[in-house]
Amino acid sequence: AQSVTQLDSHVSVSEGTPVLLRCNYSSSYSPSLFWYVQHPNKGLQLLLKYTSAATLVKGINGFEAEFKKSETSFHLTKPSAHMSDAAEYFCVVSDSSGYALNFGKGTSLLVTP
């Protein structure tokens, strides 16, 4: 079985400061991992994905994530937060069939001026 745990339900940062959203995964095989962002009342947008290539994955809007097998982590980072980054972020692992994704509970990112 595979699952993800997002360690923080809410994160608050000031505009211009770094962002760290934490995600640990559990998987019995080499996982595919994703980060999605959801702005209020919108669908989910893919930020980035890891599929066993480079461990440091760069995504859209300046976000990146590093796959660390030894720590079973896939934390999302951004050097400098922007007001428009305020949203819900989901860490996701693909199941073995490839048909469905297992979602974390989400982390709500608040960016203050």
Add this chain to the structure above:
Amino acid sequence: SQTIHQWPATLVQPVGSPLSLECTVEGTSNPNLYWYRQAAGRGLQLLFYSVGIGQISSEVPQNLSASRPQDRQFILSSKKLLLSDSGFYLCARQGIAGNTIYFGEGSWLTVV
């Protein structure tokens, strides 16, 4: 294109009334399609997925059903809505290149 169209965007329905949410996708033929539900304060729950016309797999027992009458059309239905059916419903498709899933804009359902 991986465009996904969902409608209606918002819906308020009384308990016991029927439901039909529609999803159509553009792009390659025979995509894997999904219905997810996002209830308030909870994560996303996979409801149904389909690998082809007329092929529906249900992930959880519930008051809802799904159908795929055409290759690029996926419909979520209910004969009688319950209060607990309220939530944000997302249609999704599997990407061309692999197991990445792309989402539509969602449909808000409020059952009153």
